[in-house]
Amino acid sequence: xxxxxxxxxxxxxxxxxxxxxxxxQANSARKxxxxxxxxxxxxxxxxxxxHLALARARAYPxxxxxxxxxxxxxxxxxxYRRRExxxxxxxxxxxxxxxxxxxxxxxYVWIALAVFAVPTLVFGALVYVRQELILAVVDPATVAxxxxxxxxxxxxLGRTRTADTDWQMFGYYIRNNIGVAFQCFASxxxxxxxxxxxxxxxxxxxxxxxxxxxxxxxxxxxxxxVVTHAAFELTAIVLAGAAGLRIGHALLAxxxxxxxxxxxVAARESIVIVYGVTVMLLVAAAIEAFWSSSxxxxxxxxxxxxxxxxxxxxxxxxLQGRRAG
Amino acid sequence: MLQLRPAGxxxxxxxxxxxxxxxxxxxxxxxxxxxxxxxIGVAIWFILIFALExxxxxxxxxxQSGATPGKRAMGLKVVMDSGLPITPAASLTxxxxxxxxxxxxxYGFGVVxxxxxRDFKRLGDLAAATLVVYRxxxxxxxxxxxxxxxxxxxxxxxxxxxxxxxLAARAPRLxxxxxxxxxxxxxxxxxxxxxxxxxxxxxxxAVAHWLLGRS
Numbered sequence: 444x445x446x447x448x449x450x451x452x453x454x455x456x457x458x459x460x461x462x463x464x465x466x467x468q469a470n471s472a473r474k475x476x477x478x479x480x481x482x483x484x485x486x487x488x489x490x491x492x493x494h495l496a497l498a499r500a501r502a503y504p505x506x507x508x509x510x511x512x513x514x515x516x517x518x519x520x521x522x523y524r525r526r527e528x529x530x531x532x533x534x535x536x537x538x539x540x541x542x543x544x545x546x547x548x549x550x551y552v553w554i555a556l557a558v559f560a561v562p563t564l565v566f567g568a569l570v571y572v573r574q575e576l577i578l579a580v581v582d583p584a585t586v587a588x589x590x591x592x593x594x595x596x597x598x599x600l601g602r603t604r605t606a607d608t609d610w611q612m613f614g615y616y617i618r619n620n621i622g623v624a625f626q627c628f629a630s631x632x633x634x635x636x637x638x639x640x641x642x643x644x645x646x647x648x649x650x651x652x653x654x655x656x657x658x659x660x661x662x663x664x665x666x667x668x669v670v671t672h673a674a675f676e677l678t679a680i681v682l683a684g685a686a687g688l689r690i691g692h693a694l695l696a697x698x699x700x701x702x703x704x705x706x707x708v709a710a711r712e713s714i715v716i717v718y719g720v721t722v723m724l725l726v727a728a729a730i731e732a733f734w735s736s737s738x739x740x741x742x743x744x745x746x747x748x749x750x751x752x753x754x755x756x757x758x759x760x761x762l763q764g765r766r767a768g
Numbered sequence: 769m770l771q772l773r774p775a776g777x778x779x780x781x782x783x784x785x786x787x788x789x790x791x792x793x794x795x796x797x798x799x800x801x802x803x804x805x806x807x808i809g810v811a812i813w814f815i816l817i818f819a820l821e822x823x824x825x826x827x828x829x830x831x832q833s834g835a836t837p838g839k840r841a842m843g844l845k846v847v848m849d850s851g852l853p854i855t856p857a858a859s860l861t862x863x864x865x866x867x868x869x870x871x872x873x874x875y876g877f878g879v880v881x882x883x884x885x886r887d888f889k890r891l892g893d894l895a896a897a898t899l900v901v902y903r904x905x906x907x908x909x910x911x912x913x914x915x916x917x918x919x920x921x922x923x924x925x926x927x928x929x930x931x932x933x934x935l936a937a938r939a940p941r942l943x944x945x946x947x948x949x950x951x952x953x954x955x956x957x958x959x960x961x962x963x964x965x966x967x968x969x970x971x972x973x974a975v976a977h978w979l980l981g982r983s
Binding site for chain 2: 501503513
């Protein structure tokens with residue numbers, strides 16, 4: 444068959460496919476009408492693929508092949524587009540996928556927890572015993588800042604804070620804390636070393652500050668401030684580190700897969716944890732900015748709420764979705 | 769079957785610079801507004817920094833075009849290795865791992881990875897199984913001039929037929945001298961072996977039109 448004959452013969456089908464395609468790519472009203480013709484669309488797509496193969500095999504003119512390439516490529520994109528964003532998907536993520544992913548990564552979570560908790564305790568104890576050691580982790584100005592923040596003086600945390608500052612801190616916590624968690628995850632790509640470093644560093648920093656403030660007799664303000672949002676924030680950092688460790692481990696020990704494939708699989712499975720971590724840190728930022736810092740709420744109330752939060756968080760991670768998963 | 773053309777460092781750098789420009793101007797615009805709004809303004813500003821840093825590419829990659837404005841301007845888009853539209857999980861993965869590509873200095877690892885690999889993937893693309901490719905350009909419609917078709921003087925192999933038709937399609941874009949030169953190579957098909965000149969060219973093109981199926 445000559446090229447022009449070929450074109451004349453199938454032109455109508457290609458035009459029809461193009462029209463349907465335009466409908467599917469455009470706004471939703473037309474999308475609905477086009478969706479009704481899904482069967483026709485699929486049939487035309489398969490025909491166009493046939494025609495492309497024929498045109499290539501018969502070395503038809505470039506413009507003809509090019510047109511068919513465009514047509515099939517665009518239809519391919521529409522047909523195989525995956526819709527993963529929707530309420531149903533978010534619901535299964537929260538109810539099943541995230542807690543199950545955390546449990547599936549249990550060894551990594553335990554290692555991450557150890558790498559985070561051991562420096563926290565060691566630095567906490569060290570600084571509590573020898574106060575000046577705090578300068579090993581932070582500079583003097585920051586130490587002074589911390590002390591002023593948690594002191595019972597009039598300008599301390601919560602006492603003079605207005606709704607304005609609460610909002611300001613909310614934004615700051617989102618940018619800072621979620622950024623740290625993402626970094627903790629991403630740096631796992633370097634054989635896990637980056638995740639280990641960020642976990643240990645944040646642990647040491649937190650431990651040193653806690654030890655220092657306890658020694659200075661500011662424990663009541665400090666612990667009642669951090670205890671509630673820590674349920675979400677500390678857990679989230681540990682989980683982000685665990686996800687990073689998973690990626691690093693896949694690169695170091697890919698098992699029977701190629702390194703590249705092991706990395707892809709590890710990333711696909713551990714990114715589910717990062718979804719959850721992000722939400723947990725949003726919650727933590729809101730609590731830290733609007734609840735933890737409020738001086739109107741008595742410390743016993745804060746400890747009570749914190750106990751509920753910790754129980755809920757750990758219960759959620761260990762029990763939620765067991766039946767479905 | 770599906771053909772993808774991975775985009776190299778230069779075009780991706782341009783796309784990134786454009787995006788950076790867009791992000792910075794957005795940040796400045798909001799900073800001015802934030803000063804007036806007080807605490808909530810500062811909150812919005814911080815959240816915007818966070819969103820522009822981590823989520824800006826994700827949001828745009830999940831739209832129909834599969835590209836940030838910078839990439840779209842450079843004619844690029846992000847797809848899965850299979851050529852399918854990028855999934856939300858893959859988009860988030862490649863953009864979070866940007867932090868690893870960025871190390872040790874301004875995209876050090878990312879640039880090395882793109883330069884070393886044949887498919888121009890940075891580390892984030894490796895983990896997410898994604899590719900940055902050139903978008904297909906709109907198909908060009910070729911206008912063949914008005915020539916009376918002529919039956920060939922000999923049988924022509926399919927490959928040579930394709931070459932002749934391609935020559936006819938390119939004819940309007942070639943200089944006359946170059947067209948004559950090329951047509952002289954194909955002169956045997958119109959029975960003009962060893963000859964050249966405008967008349968031979970015309971006859972060679974006429975054969976090409978006959979091959980196309982024009983009557």
